[in-house]
Amino acid sequence: MSTAPSVAPSADPQSPAPHNADSHDLISVHGARENNLKDVSVELPKRRLTVFTGVSGSGKSSLVFNTIAAESQRLINETYSTFVQGFMPTPARPEVDVLEGLTTAIIVDQQRMGADTRSTVGTATDANAMLRILFSRLGQPHIGPPGAYAFNVPSVRASGAITVERGAKKAVKATFSRTGGMCPRCEGRGTVSDIDLTQLYDDSKSIAEGAFTIPGWKSDSFWTVRVYAESGLLDPDKPIREFTAKEMQDFLHREPTKVKVEGVNLTYEGLIPKIQKSFLSKDKEALQPHIRAFVERAVTFTTCPECDGTRLSEGARSSKIEGISIADACAMEIRDLAVWVRGLAEPSVAPLLAALQHALDSFVEIGLGYLSLDRSSGTLSGGEAQRVKMIRQLGSSLTDVTYVFDEPTTGLHPHDIQRMNDLLLRLRDKGNTVLVVEHKPETIAIADHVVDLGPGAGTAGGTVCFEGTVEGLRAGGTVTGRHFDDRASLKESVRTPTGRLPIRGATAHNLRDVDVDIPLGVLTVVTGVAGSGKSSLVHGSIPAGAGVVSVDQAPIRGSRRSNPATYTGLLDPIRKAFAKANGVKPALFSANSEGACPHCNGAGVIFTDLAMMAGVTTTCEECEGRRFEASVLDHHLGGRDISEVLAMSVTEAEEFFGAGEARTPAAHRILGRLADVGLGYLTLGQPLTTLSGGERQRLKLATHMAEKGGVYVLDEPTAGLHLADVGQLLGLLDRLVDSGKSVIVVEHHQAVMAHADWIIDLGPGAGHDGGRIVFEGTPADLVAARSTLTGEHLAAYVGG
Numbered sequence: 053m054s055t056a057p058s059v060a061p062s063a064d065p066q067s068p069a070p071h072n073a074d075s076h077d078l079i080s081v082h083g084a085r086e087n088n089l090k091d092v093s094v095e096l097p098k099r100r101l102t103v104f105t106g107v108s109g110s111g112k113s114s115l116v117f118n119t120i121a122a123e124s125q126r127l128i129n130e131t132y133s134t135f136v137q138g139f140m141p142t143p144a145r146p147e148v149d150v151l152e153g154l155t156t157a158i159i160v161d162q163q164r165m166g167a168d169t170r171s172t173v174g175t176a177t178d179a180n181a182m183l184r185i186l187f188s189r190l191g192q193p194h195i196g197p198p199g200a201y202a203f204n205v206p207s208v209r210a211s212g213a214i215t216v217e218r219g220a221k222k223a224v225k226a227t228f229s230r231t232g233g234m235c236p237r238c239e240g241r242g243t244v245s246d247i248d249l250t251q252l253y254d255d256s257k258s259i260a261e262g263a264f265t266i267p268g269w270k271s272d273s274f275w276t277v278r279v280y281a282e283s284g285l286l287d288p289d290k291p292i293r294e295f296t297a298k299e300m301q302d303f304l305h306r307e308p309t310k311v312k313v314e315g316v317n318l319t320y321e322g323l324i325p326k327i328q329k330s331f332l333s334k335d336k337e338a339l340q341p342h343i344r345a346f347v348e349r350a351v352t353f354t355t356c357p358e359c360d361g362t363r364l365s366e367g368a369r370s371s372k373i374e375g376i377s378i379a380d381a382c383a384m385e386i387r388d389l390a391v392w393v394r395g396l397a398e399p400s401v402a403p404l405l406a407a408l409q410h411a412l413d414s415f416v417e418i419g420l421g422y423l424s425l426d427r428s429s430g431t432l433s434g435g436e437a438q439r440v441k442m443i444r445q446l447g448s449s450l451t452d453v454t455y456v457f458d459e460p461t462t463g464l465h466p467h468d469i470q471r472m473n474d475l476l477l478r479l480r481d482k483g484n485t486v487l488v489v490e491h492k493p494e495t496i497a498i499a500d501h502v503v504d505l506g507p508g509a510g511t512a513g514g515t516v517c518f519e520g521t522v523e524g525l526r527a528g529g530t531v532t533g534r535h536f537d538d539r540a541s542l543k544e545s546v547r548t549p550t551g552r553l554p555i556r557g558a559t560a561h562n563l564r565d566v567d568v569d570i571p572l573g574v575l576t577v578v579t580g581v582a583g584s585g586k587s588s589l590v591h592g593s594i595p596a597g598a599g600v601v602s603v604d605q606a607p608i609r610g611s612r613r614s615n616p617a618t619y620t621g622l623l624d625p626i627r628k629a630f631a632k633a634n635g636v637k638p639a640l641f642s643a644n645s646e647g648a649c650p651h652c653n654g655a656g657v658i659f660t661d662l663a664m665m666a667g668v669t670t671t672c673e674e675c676e677g678r679r680f681e682a683s684v685l686d687h688h689l690g691g692r693d694i695s696e697v698l699a700m701s702v703t704e705a706e707e708f709f710g711a712g713e714a715r716t717p718a719a720h721r722i723l724g725r726l727a728d729v730g731l732g733y734l735t736l737g738q739p740l741t742t743l744s745g746g747e748r749q750r751l752k753l754a755t756h757m758a759e760k761g762g763v764y765v766l767d768e769p770t771a772g773l774h775l776a777d778v779g780q781l782l783g784l785l786d787r788l789v790d791s792g793k794s795v796i797v798v799e800h801h802q803a804v805m806a807h808a809d810w811i812i813d814l815g816p817g818a819g820h821d822g823g824r825i826v827f828e829g830t831p832a833d834l835v836a837a838r839s840t841l842t843g844e845h846l847a848a849y850v851g852g
Contacts, residue, residue, distance in 0.1 A: 121454070202233045279318050573792070
């Protein structure tokens, strides 16, 4: 029997030649042209932490997410059978010449988690699934399998005859039942909706007199008002308050019934089910503003009286382990739940307890111990959602994976950024490649390799300005390098408030009966560690009717047909100006209406679906991508046609509509607001789907600046902003305050804190350790006192 040599060849000091497999230690990108990238070529070291930086809109996401991560995922999808690929998303190959050395990419982005009311932190992270198994094994009294503890599973009972086709057919009588944990009253939502009928109609009028007060319900509408008036079931000339009990039942609750109106068959349905189907079944955020305002007026959501908001049936709530029900467990803060689980010593479920313990400990480690498992996932901020997604990666045995993060420090207090940095380094030290898009200098500083894109945004960006170490970036002359060590100084003098906005006895979420006066006419910053109660105070406790304009972090909705011109309402005055100058209808100048190219329906491209393969998008040959019919482009305003106007940047358009034949004051005002928030480089017709996160938030801010409220509430406006852009944002906030507005900012960025007139600091910790006001005063007083975590970090930042 032969034996292996006792000394491996690699141990011979005379032959140090590396193995061929060890030479593939770079991810090489050559000729990337996605979005605004201009033939970008970079080489990224594997098993290192690489940070991508640059001003908002410079091409960071286009390179990291739309090129490297997208191609990695596309190649992995191609390893599955065509049958499986048919059920998967099919991204096209990115616009790039060469991509080599890719490894499996795991993307941890800031996309908000599903806002479905039945999605919670527990269901999104599988912690609930493990808890349900635990209670089905140990809970007393025993009520059934894990589904009996699930608020998304209804109880079902059925009986009847079934035909069994086996040999001779025969009918068998069978009964079937399944025990679910869903509360039957609220159907697992935790809240019940109640419709305020006074918001739907004026009962002193008859239907013929126009009793309905529902948006869009006009008296001549065939599908709404006339169905009720001419159904034959109701007297259209009788005031609604005089209806008999039967008429009222038919009016409000009747099941769908076929009726004839002027010889046309239509469906009559009671008013309440009709409103529920037409308004309440849709996502509130996707409704038009006036419809959303109506829904908020007409519908009140109250805690379900049967399950007390726990979403669970009585049976699921009655089963307990050591006096704790699954509803109690999900309502605990996760750090307290972790302690309770650790105390359960039951050998029969030891592997399950170990897995659940690890999941809960990961929450605590990542700084989310203050959440509870029953928290709706739609209420998490972008930063919290991203960290919840990270939990799956902690403790993973996978190595040689590429992790891609999108601004992981968003929503983090300076105190928490160090913890996030440690997690990124830990993922790298396990042998993984970590790619991070980031603006915070604290995270850029820990990078092994930095790629700085720019020099500007949009068409002025898309090139690599610097590639190398952090020290090299500091010494380099790029925008990021010049601003890397910027530190804002404290204001020498602060503004005097013109009034106060009182909040009394605030108890939303974790707030502890908070009383505070928010000064008006100044720049107020509300700060504190993540989970200390800032959003609960500002968004959940400001009294109604205070004239508040709220700019939160909810994502902008819009398809590739939406662009800055349509989103801001800029296209309306432009269309009218074109129509007036040429004596035609405004609808001709809309690519989504009469002026659309008939070949591509105004999309500018022809999309060919290839089933399980990536669809092919080609520029429309008829309109050459201009989106309009040829005859529409014969109409001009100031020497330009509508497609040329939509190809202008905001800065060019502001000049174009500001003077001369094309002067349009309404359009000029909107363009001025877009320029104010630093979006002068965007083209008016750029699809919203191609904008970066920072650009979308500033677009939303520009839109809200037109509203008439006296108090502006901004939620982390520095999210997605480069160091160089923060100064421009501070200038914008100053202009808002100087114009007579009151500005309240929920923010962690020390430059914004230093620039404030007044600071309200919540804490001292998160969850049940927070919810109190720990400081009120000027930034200078906060630095001098150093009595809170925020005070210590602000003092270090300004060098106090």
